[in-house]
Amino acid sequence: MALSSELKKQLKNRFSDRVRFDEPMAHHTAFRVGGPADVFITVTEEIELIYLMQWVKENNLAYYILGGGTNLLVQDQGIRGVVIYMAKALAKxxxxxxxxxxxxxxxxxxxxxxxxxxxxxxxxxxxxxxxxxxxxxxxxxxxxxxxxxxxxxxxxxxxxxxxxxxxxxxxxxxxxxxxxxxxxxxxxxxxxxxxxxxxxxxxxxxxxxxxxxxxxxxxxxxxxxxxxxQPAGLASAGCFFKNPDNSESAGKLIDLAGCKGLRVGNAAVSEKHANFIINQGQASAEDILRLMHKVQETVLRKFNIMLEPEVKIVGN
Ligand SMILES: Cc1cc2nc3c(=O)[nH]c(=O)nc-3n(C[C@H](O)[C@H](O)[C@H](O)COP(=O)(O)OP(=O)(O)OC[C@H]3O[C@@H](n4cnc5c(N)ncnc54)[C@H](O)[C@@H]3O)c2cc1C
CATH class of the missing domain: 3.30.465.10 (Uridine Diphospho-n-acetylenolpyruvylglucosamine Reductase; domain 3)
Structure with a gap:
């Protein structure tokens, strides 16, 4: 989405250097992947949030609320619209x-x-x-x-x-x-x-x-x-899949299906905890999604259980 220069100016006037355009989401997610957000705003006061909600509505823009970005897989094309960053401020x-x-x-x-x-x-x-x-x-x-x-x-x-x-x-x-x-x-x-x-x-x-x-x-x-x-210090979003009802945990199923260590590009299923997908360096969201599908297919074939992602897949 090309935000008009007039709209950009309005945001700059209100948020100064707390608004960024085409901000790489990889900088704001624990997975360290994700393409650019059209607009990325760090809010520090409730009154700003109220203004922003009204502003996005008036301008018919989409918005996305970002906390710590620890449960997100943002796709490689990024997020269209306004990302509202909540972490660090509003923290009393x-x-x-x-x-x-x-x-x-x-x-x-x-x-x-x-x-x-x-x-x-x-x-x-x-x-x-x-x-x-x-x-x-x-x-x-x-x-x-x-x-x-x-x-x-x-x-x-x-x-x-x-x-x-x-x-x-x-x-x-x-x-x-x-x-x-x-x-x-x-x-x-x-x-x-x-x-x-x-x-x-x-x-x-x-x-x-x-x-x-x-x-x-x-x-x-x-x-x-x-x-x-759990694998410490590696880029991930924690447990990737939800534990299915009335069954072994997702991690156990993935392990029993032989998926530990499975890789696509720079994304890999952790050897330490099978429900963790790790970004081993420069993985793309596409690598992680392809690995996710491989794991789902393997577990489905072996146990007739379709694992659902716990991680939120965002953007395009
Ligand atoms: C190493 C590691 C270990 C983890 N271990 C666990 C675990 O043991 N248990 C567990 O449950 N999770 C775990 N997680 C996943 C994640 O940390 C949690 O889901 C966490 O609560 C997400 O918080 P966040 O602020 O990072 O949210 P984000 O990832 O930023 O967002 C998650 C969702 O919440 C929404 N959101 C965020 N803030 C707001 C807000 N203020 N208002 C409305 N919506 C909002 C977002 O839009 C999104 O839909 C782990 C992740 C990692 C990387």
Whole structure:
């Protein structure tokens, strides 16, 4: 999409050097792949987000909310429209009453976990070591070690595409495996409430009290186990496929199907954890997608199970 010079000027005036054009998404994803986003804006205040949502609507442009980019496979042609980058800013974490923490969407999930330990609050340790932001973790209902965000989330505050802000408590949300949606219907008014087009601004978490040293000991164990089972320091998006219902884990199926070490170009199935696809250097999104299809076909042939990607495939 060629953005007119007038529209570019409007964005420059408002966001100065926080707006970039044709920004390589490979710089903003844990997979380190992805072509250019037409427009890439780092937002630092809620008021800017409200302006931006109205601006994209008025100009009939598409938008995409980016957290830490740790669960994304952005395709090689990149993203048409405006990428709204939430990480790093909008990151305040606060303690309410005795057992409630509130975190802005741009806060790092690991920072929230460490904050909880420091304040003697139990419940967040499952999420230690999951990279990315609080907003991304809520959107993905991120989880590990049999815990997930829905276990501790009490409410969220969201910005709707029409610029309105709304609080939603847990009862109005439907959590499923690596996803959350709102209990809304199909009318136009209700579509505006569709969570997939809204920006999560903040989450409130209901925890319980525990001594920080007990929490820290548990955290150390969990991080050790994660380090042992997952390839560290390599470009990936974590587990690539969802675990299928009523079956072995996706990693086990991929391993049993003999796919460990399988490669396409510079993308490879990890030898350490079969559900991790690794970018070994200059892999393209196309390499990763072709490898994904190879793994899916092999597992389907062997076990008659079609693995679904957990990673979000974005752009074109
Ligand atoms: C090494 C590694 C290990 C991982 N381990 C785990 C694990 O154990 N468990 C697990 O569940 N995941 C894991 N992941 C995947 C990933 O870290 C999580 O899904 C994480 O919660 C994504 O957060 P993010 O901020 O990076 O979101 P992104 O990847 O940026 O985005 C993910 C989705 O959330 C949406 N989104 C992001 N922010 C917002 C917002 N503020 N409002 C609305 N929508 C938003 C995006 O549009 C996108 O649809 C791992 C990834 C890596 C690289």
């Amino acid at each position: 974490i606060s303690h309410y009453g005795e057992i409630i923490l509130s975190a802005m969407a741009g806060a790092s999930l690991s920072t929230l976990c460490r904050f909880a330990i420091h304040h003697g609050l139990s419940g967040m340790n499952f999420a230690l070591g999951i990279p990315g932001t609080v907003g991304g973790a809520i959107r993905m209902n991120a989880g590990a070690w049999k815990g997930e965000i829905s276990d501790v989330l009490e409410s969220i505050r969201v910005l709707r595409p029409d610029g309105s802000i709304e609080s939603m408590d847990k009862k109005s949300l439907i959590f499923t495996y690596r996803s959350v949606s709102s209990r809304s219907g199909s009318s136009v008014a209700e579509n505006n409430k569709d969570l997939s087009s809204s920006v999560i601004l903040e989450g409130r978490f209901l925890l319980s009290q525990q001594r920080p040293e007990v929490l820290q000991a548990e955290a150390d164990e969990m991080l050790k186990a994660r380090k042992k089972s």
